[in-house]
Amino acid sequence: MHALVYHGPGQKAWEEVPTPRLLCDSDAIVRVEATTICGSDLHILKGDVPEVTDGRILGHEAVGTVVEIGSSVKSVQVGDRVLVSCITACGACRYCRQGRYGQCLGGGGWILGHLIDGTQAEYVRVPFADTSTYPIPAGVADEDILMMSDILPTGYEVGVLNGRVQPGDVVAIVGAGPIGLSAIMGAQLFSPSHIVAIDLADSRLEAAKQFGADVTVNNGREDARAIIKELTGGLGADVAIEAVGVPATFELAATLIRPGGHVANIGVHGQPATLHLEQLWSRDVTITTGLVDTYSTPTLLRLIGRQLDVGRFVTHHFAMNDFLAAYDTFARAADTGALKVVVSP
Amino acid sequence: MHALVYHGPGQKAWEEVPTPRLLCDSDAIVRVEATTICGSDLHILKGDVPEVTDGRILGHEAVGTVVEIGSSVKSVQVGDRVLVSCITACGACRYCRQGRYGQCLGGGGWILGHLIDGTQAEYVRVPFADTSTYPIPAGVADEDILMMSDILPTGYEVGVLNGRVQPGDVVAIVGAGPIGLSAIMGAQLFSPSHIVAIDLADSRLEAAKQFGADVTVNNGREDARAIIKELTGGLGADVAIEAVGVPATFELAATLIRPGGHVANIGVHGQPATLHLEQLWSRDVTITTGLVDTYSTPTLLRLIGRQLDVGRFVTHHFAMNDFLAAYDTFARAADTGALKVVVSP
Amino acid sequence: MHALVYHGPGQKAWEEVPTPRLLCDSDAIVRVEATTICGSDLHILKGDVPEVTDGRILGHEAVGTVVEIGSSVKSVQVGDRVLVSCITACGACRYCRQGRYGQCLGGGGWILGHLIDGTQAEYVRVPFADTSTYPIPAGVADEDILMMSDILPTGYEVGVLNGRVQPGDVVAIVGAGPIGLSAIMGAQLFSPSHIVAIDLADSRLEAAKQFGADVTVNNGREDARAIIKELTGGLGADVAIEAVGVPATFELAATLIRPGGHVANIGVHGQPATLHLEQLWSRDVTITTGLVDTYSTPTLLRLIGRQLDVGRFVTHHFAMNDFLAAYDTFARAADTGALKVVVSP
Amino acid sequence: MHALVYHGPGQKAWEEVPTPRLLCDSDAIVRVEATTICGSDLHILKGDVPEVTDGRILGHEAVGTVVEIGSSVKSVQVGDRVLVSCITACGACRYCRQGRYGQCLGGGGWILGHLIDGTQAEYVRVPFADTSTYPIPAGVADEDILMMSDILPTGYEVGVLNGRVQPGDVVAIVGAGPIGLSAIMGAQLFSPSHIVAIDLADSRLEAAKQFGADVTVNNGREDARAIIKELTGGLGADVAIEAVGVPATFELAATLIRPGGHVANIGVHGQPATLHLEQLWSRDVTITTGLVDTYSTPTLLRLIGRQLDVGRFVTHHFAMNDFLAAYDTFARAADTGALKVVVSP
Numbered sequence A, B, C, D: 001m002h003a004l005v006y007h008g009p010g011q012k013a014w015e016e017v018p019t020p021r022l023l024c025d026s027d028a029i030v031r032v033e034a035t036t037i038c039g040s041d042l043h044i045l046k047g048d049v050p051e052v053t054d055g056r057i058l059g060h061e062a063v064g065t066v067v068e069i070g071s072s073v074k075s076v077q078v079g080d081r082v083l084v085s086c087i088t089a090c091g092a093c094r095y096c097r098q099g100r101y102g103q104c105l106g107g108g109g110w111i112l113g114h115l116i117d118g119t120q121a122e123y124v125r126v127p128f129a130d131t132s133t134y135p136i137p138a139g140v141a142d143e144d145i146l147m148m149s150d151i152l153p154t155g156y157e158v159g160v161l162n163g164r165v166q167p168g169d170v171v172a173i174v175g176a177g178p179i180g181l182s183a184i185m186g187a188q189l190f191s192p193s194h195i196v197a198i199d200l201a202d203s204r205l206e207a208a209k210q211f212g213a214d215v216t217v218n219n220g221r222e223d224a225r226a227i228i229k230e231l232t233g234g235l236g237a238d239v240a241i242e243a244v245g246v247p248a249t250f251e252l253a254a255t256l257i258r259p260g261g262h263v264a265n266i267g268v269h270g271q272p273a274t275l276h277l278e279q280l281w282s283r284d285v286t287i288t289t290g291l292v293d294t295y296s297t298p299t300l301l302r303l304i305g306r307q308l309d310v311g312r313f314v315t316h317h318f319a320m321n322d323f324l325a326a327y328d329t330f331a332r333a334a335d336t337g338a339l340k341v342v343v344s345p
Helices: A039-046 A153-160 A179-189 A204-210 A226-232 A247-256 A297-303 A320-331 B039-045 B149-159 B178-190 B202-211 B222-231 B247-256 B297-303 B320-331 C041-043 C151-163 C176-192 C202-211 C224-231 C248-257 C297-303 C318-333 D039-045 D151-161 D178-190 D203-211 D224-231 D246-256 D297-303 D320-333
Strands: A001-004 A010-018 A029-034 A062-069 A083-086 A121-125 A133-135 A170-174 A193-200 A215-218 A237-242 A258-266 A271-274 A286-288 A313-317 A340-344 B002-008 B012-016 B028-037 B060-070 B083-084 B123-126 B134-135 B168-173 B192-197 B213-216 B237-242 B257-263 B274-277 B286-288 B314-319 B340-344 C002-006 C014-015 C026-034 C061-071 C081-084 C122-126 C134-136 C170-174 C192-200 C215-218 C238-241 C257-264 C273-274 C286-288 C312-321 C340-344 D002-006 D011-014 D030-037 D062-069 D081-084 D125-126 D131-135 D170-173 D196-197 D217-219 D237-242 D258-267 D273-275 D286-287 D314-319 D340-344
Touching: A001 A320, A010 A039, A029 A083, A062 C238, A083 D002, A121 A193, A133 A297, A153 A179, A153 A258, A153 A297, A170 A179, A170 A226, A170 A247, A170 C248, A179 A193, A179 A204, A179 A237, A179 B028, A179 D314, A193 A204, A193 A226, A193 B002, A204 A215, A215 C014, A215 C081, A237 A247, A247 A258, A247 A271, A247 C014, A258 B178, A313 A320, A313 D246, B002 B320, B012 B320, B012 D002, B039 B320, B039 C340, B060 B123, B134 B297, B149 B178, B149 B297, B168 B178, B168 B222, B168 B247, B178 B192, B178 B202, B178 B237, B178 D178, B202 B213, B213 B222, B222 B247, B237 B247, B247 B257, B247 B274, B274 D314, B286 C041, B297 C215, B314 B320, B320 B340, C002 C318, C002 D170, C014 C318, C026 C081, C041 C318, C134 C297, C151 C176, C151 C257, C151 C297, C170 C176, C170 C224, C176 C192, C176 C202, C176 C297, C192 C202, C192 C224, C202 C215, C215 C340, C224 C248, C248 C273, C273 D203, C312 C318, C318 C340, D002 D320, D011 D320, D030 D081, D039 D320, D062 D125, D151 D297, D170 D178, D170 D224, D170 D246, D178 D203, D178 D237, D196 D203, D196 D224, D203 D217, D217 D224, D224 D246, D237 D246, D246 D258, D314 D320, D320 D340
Parallel strands: A170 A193, A170 A237, A193 A215, A237 A258, A258 A286, A313 A340, B168 B192, B168 B237, B192 B213, B237 B257, B257 B286, B314 B340, C170 C192, C170 C238, C192 C215, C238 C257, C257 C286, C312 C340, D170 D196, D170 D237, D196 D217, D237 D258, D258 D286, D314 D340
Antiparallel strands: A001 A010, A029 A062, A029 A121, A029 A340, A062 A083, A083 A133, A271 B274, A286 B286, B002 B012, B028 B060, B028 B123, B028 B340, B060 B083, B083 B134, C002 C014, C026 C061, C026 C122, C026 C340, C061 C081, C081 C134, C273 D273, C286 D286, D002 D011, D030 D062, D030 D125, D030 D340, D062 D081, D081 D131
């Protein structure tokens, strides 16, 4: 088969590789019918994720059809159309028993396109298929569900649920890239009174409006803190969600919340931030971090096509043999306007 | 009457002042029968709390008897023996309705000995008496309840409850001064499997053992992180409670917890700390801060004399006219072995 | 002034009575600008609520303007336009401290139009005004907020929140009268996947559709249990909300839920029901009851005019001197199609 | 091997049967070193559990050593000493993903000694071994852990956790048989202020005292409701746990709680009870039922030998070839004083 293979920092190729086969009796082999590219794939290509080694097939998101299953797989059958979750779960360790699959101690967690070969390929081997794949409801198009692999549960679990968004809340979302947009989409499930999107790029803020933010702030030229104070009688936001991953945005988020508020960090950070405990110690704040677990996937699947219009993330389509062009379009999002691309056979 | 009066940084006196009288119909006047000194009184005397001005009577903890009540006070009567809470609550604002009295927007919060005259006096005016005083169960001695004013609810709410200590947990408590000890006492109400006390002073660690810590670590010469890793199969503590208030202890607490763990900050901080998001972003951590609300006071009062031996904090007794000696003993705790002092008429 | 006065079972009159005046310094006198009639007013008129005695002014819902306040009232001023909550809260007792105002031990709870004179009058005395009235956001019409006095927080707190409705849930609501409709409106704040309304009257089911139910079941001729089983893969509803108040509807609700599901009873019951523990003991069910507390009123006020269209309950308008006609129209809802009536001066 | 085999109502024998072998690659074969008898085994023998058919080996509790594992088993090895949980979990279905193993849809739940052969045998086949067995901490004797198979998690999860026991609570436990005693033991992990045990037998009440109840009520001659009202200032208990399984005890539990309280039903019921909604509708009560899930087993294992003295349930020991005598002693508990018996090879 062909796959998108990593060959060290800056190096990738769409090339011929062996077709995967079952290694464990809990594995499934899935024929990939749609996959996409994630910000963390770009991180890997910059060389920022040293666990990823030369020869690794990238990608951790897919929709496809099961073509082979191991002897212990029970919840999917050959021929089933499935969502492949970005997180693999052994199902038996301390963390999996609590639904914290992202912290799996039994060989799971984020491994696809990271520690084992991934989904940017014609076929992929999915370990622990019973807990790591989800049958797709009939009648749902590939691109209307693909973002359930990673981006939607990430925004929902690590942003919205960790931040404990409640009806009536004022929710500030710092960063309106794909992850911030997924938090905007997810937050609406709890009927906040206001969603305030904050970004430096007007194009992203325009997307934020389309996704449901009712207030947008360009914090290159506007004062996010002042705008939120005015919106909240001087108190601050109930929840601030960080969706960028640099110290400045985290530190901004921490200044936006009211006493008793929540800061939910989603961003992938490469360096420490400053925590202003001299201001925060007495303000009853809660700060959370997290890797997506995908425990919410069954819930989100029930909302597809009704409360959740997942397909709206998709701005571009590519054929697999044009995978390098797909990467180029996604990497130059500021120019191309790409949110998420769909790559199909 | 006489009272302990602040006269600017480093200056205090036990001197004659006017006896307080009712200012609002929700006030009560309480004759103080026992009061104590708090670490924050020492902060004030260092000049670190600029809201406290020359002439202010210090103190926010007391047991006493009601001698006069305003016309709208209903829950206490003249003659009632009461606990005066360190936190005053208007009972009607957004935060008071949620039990977050420490964040009261209606004129309450921490005001005694801070924004209004306090309890280190023969008499004290207590605003919002209905929500800020608690009748004392018959038969309980002053010193067996006085620490319910502040220190015990602080350790319990801001440390134990914010940290969500659960049965079977391994709980690390950084700092074994009076607040850390109150967290040790409070944590035992939830039956953790281990309480690990961490401090630089062996005398404090000895006190921690007396209060219920089963593991003690002198982190001047021992590696707290390694000891906790060993105790937890390499994972880390379920909960780490910071009870000091300097960057290093907060940063230590943040390295001690397992993925999915909680850091509950109690310490009063004067400067920012470094938050290692480059390590923590994917570890599902929850970090909380808080000012005590005293919403747990009714709960804790039900446990006095049974599960809670509150009197054990008391190491020294003084008469009020010896108040300066009480301050001296408390301020030189390392030499005197003082935990909490009781000062009575 | 004039008021609607109860004179024993079946007897009421719009008659002249003394204008109320302040009795306590926490009271406010409110000029009523809009009030309504509740199902419990009809219960009283049937003689089912013996605590209500001859001469009592009925009514516990109002919008109006403050004309006088007692000396300790701080959160509202003379001239403020306010919502009068159906529940009065002392703010200081054990239950009020936890937001369970409906269980107030300090002289509050449901007292208006029950234990003291109520809101179906030109003026009403509101005890504990600080915790029992809410300033109305500018620009909101009386009838767009009046249902916040009782019906909306009742459906939301006792139905939706007690039932712990979550995104993706299938919610069954038994009874599509005004309370059932308020539960339908409130449930949508949490984005369930399906809301199933169940009633015997097609006209009510039509209203349920208008309020947001996507499935309706006439259980006079359809099998609610079978329909829900089919909708849920044979498991049952996540939440069933009882909004009628007779044994049969409670017992139906208890058969509709899946293992692990919730039954939230809102209905006012006059007789016991049968609890089929021989079926339920092993099914991990949670059953709740409750009187409204109105702790959610501030939350709901933030959603008015955005996520909540509260005015849609109003089907009829009357002048106060036509109060008997208003009662007649409301009592004959099946004929008149009345949901809620608004009565104004 | 030999096993205790059910042969229809009233009929059982210790007889020779085939030794079990692996049927699925997720199975383990365990050599039983200690097992016990449960109240539900007696129910089966009365013919009350028709799913149990002639020829079934009874028993769902065991400590033993793994002698063989299927190819997909990862968390236990041959030679490991393990606790066999009474609940078997597929680990992948909707309920297992939420830790509700008792409701497993994938072939688990309570199956041992019920739908498949059980533990009252020299060897037992344990399906889904990864999620259904637990390695035993070194140094713990068989009888100090055996009650972790069923009775302790049952009392803890279905009674204490469902009832949400909190520090300071007054907890009423109706029924002081082995399940009631396990609830008494588990409740103490949350430091209630009082545990009130209620039973008709003084011998059981004496055991309740030994297990930690500080108030005992013989409700054959004392008025439980009056005693609890007196203990709680007229309000009622915070939590009432039903541990018998007949209508009268459930109905008693429902009258014991305060407004806002919890009734947690543990008992196995064979007939419906009366729910006095005409009294309860306005009292904010929560009623729960449940089958044990054993999600708390890892937590409880961490407390063994420290906060939990599990061995104290054991009153009698038998050799396996004396199994009929063990049944006789357990069935005649009123005469023999048996709480739990241990049966070993």
